[in-house]
Amino acid sequence: MLLVPIVGPIVLAVIAFLVRSAVLRSWLVVVNAVIHAAATAVIIVAPPGPMFGGWLAIAPLSRLLLGFISAQYLILSFYAPAYLAERAERPNRLFCAALIAIIGPMSAVMIAHHLGLMWVAIETATLCTAPLLYFHRTPRSIEATWKYLLIGSVGIALALFGSFFLAYAAAKGNVGTSLLFEDMVGHAKLLSKPWLHSAFVVLLVGYGTKIGLAPMHTWKPDAYGEAPGLVGALLAGGLTTCAFCALLRFVQILYAAGEGAVAQELLLVLGLVSMAVAAVFMIRQRDLKRMLAYSSVEHMGIIAFGVGIGGKTGTYGALLHLINNGFGKGVMFLTGGNIHRAYGSRLTDQVSGSIRLVPWSGALFLAGFFAITASPPSGLFLSELTIIKSAFDEDQYGAAAVFLLLLAVAFMGMASTVIKIVQGTPPANVTGPRREPVLTVAPAVAFLIIVIVLGVYIPGWLDDALVDAARFVENRP
């Protein structure tokens, strides 16, 4: 059963690659997502035992996050046929195959219980992204793909380097080097401390690059700027979640070794740095999609900050924020993509009055902005509040104050750009209102509903899953 979400997409990707009809191919994305979601639901409800000598297993963290990426992918997939129909002039064979395949290695990251296997999965997922970013085939998209590939590959290479440091810590501690997370956590106290600390620093830089924490975030504005909205949402919600899941596994090992404070301190600082860098670049940002990229840097910073605070509810809040942000980014990237297509531009000089030109997308973009900047009743309000509350409980008043200040700056920076995009009158050269196909809007509506519902009411099963996952990361019984 554990193999279905990993192997299924790859098989379907091959089929999609062979199918002649571009329309049929785009619907295979939806078929893939439905199968994946069904398999994931079965796995979550009745977690199967480990496979292949423990290489594949469902831990509480992967149970939560696998469910999340599958749900996000399912909703996103319905955007694909409508989007590709609008872009019918471009060949989409490779794009569809990569879009279908990518959820396979992404699931493998979650399910892998072996350090090396997880690394291979995350590298494979990164490679699948290249054709997705390069869809437009413009010089700018080549540049973005190049930066993404090179910086991403170096980041992942460093993650492997850090994994080897960890393996050395195990070898030095005479723990035996099975590289299974189970064994690492079980024997964490025996690991050689200096190697363990170095390992975490290298891993944080490596996976931090994939997550897009500042100052390793430089690929993000370019990649998100050039990616189609659908891909942007998948990267900002799905792939960053995979990289975070990987990093959290190592945070768990540090907690188990009694060195949780080291991880917390580093994550807290890096989180605040990311929020600060993002806030600075969001002020006077003229490019719609680059703004979303910096918003992603900001939210990754918030999540890192939450894990860094720890305490009673810090990690819980961070995990909840990871989910809220993923769904919220879905609203922003999909509607942002619609607006971009309607105007043929992403710059605020040319994009204004989108609520008149594309009423649905414009309104949803505005609502998404309020949701993503944590205005109540958005789910992000609740998760940020949870993190701040934990910061006060832990007597981190200084950090909490900086956190709140940076949130305010980011809100104001983003607001001025969003208001320019949504309000006012469209420039004379574009006429509207434009037709908005149902499937280019419906997924964004679904994302928005989820974000708002999560702000008002967290179902019991989700709460349990979050509590379990937070306990798992902090290695508490």
Next chain:
Amino acid sequence: MPVQPQTTALLEPPLLVFILLLNLFVLGTSRLRAVIGASALQGVALGILTVTRHGEVSVEIVAVAVGAVAVKGVLIPRLLHKAMRDAAIEREVTPLIGFVGSILVGAVGTALAVIFSSTLPLRDEDVGSLILPSAFSTVLTGFIVLTTRRKAITQVVGYLILENGIFIMGLALIAAMPFLVEVGVLLDLFVAIFVMGIIINHISREFASTDIDQLSSLRE
């Protein structure tokens, strides 16, 4: 089939020194062909090291060694040569740090790598061995090349050298690395560079150069 442990142990230091010298060579030369050749030689040396490190010959070890030589020593260099010919470039020009400067940074880095690895608690068998300093120094060399060179192809070689350094670290932990993972790592590396090769090709077609300074339309 066990190999004489003495002979294999004797081979290791010269091979590592050879790899370190290649690092300095890469830092000091502007000719792309030579840079690619040096990384290929490193790949071959790593393949031999894989066998000497184990001290015995089994199917899996030979498979990893042959895989390393094939991917790092033959396939990737050929891909890069092709990319070089397609883009019609021969030399790295005006790097951010000059070639002599790069060698100096590399040499200091190697010394620091030796000091750094001696500050960490080593396993008994690694005390006095060059394997960890070589790994750190090679990773550092890859970094220098990646950050100071302007041609896309040289940057890929930098990435390759970085990976070579990590591979050496992996050899230090040979018992820990399962066969499947090593194969996966090699395969991923190959595909990554293959995809990078395709992109380089598109860069040279669109920009009529593979100078990454041309790639500045996305700068803030």
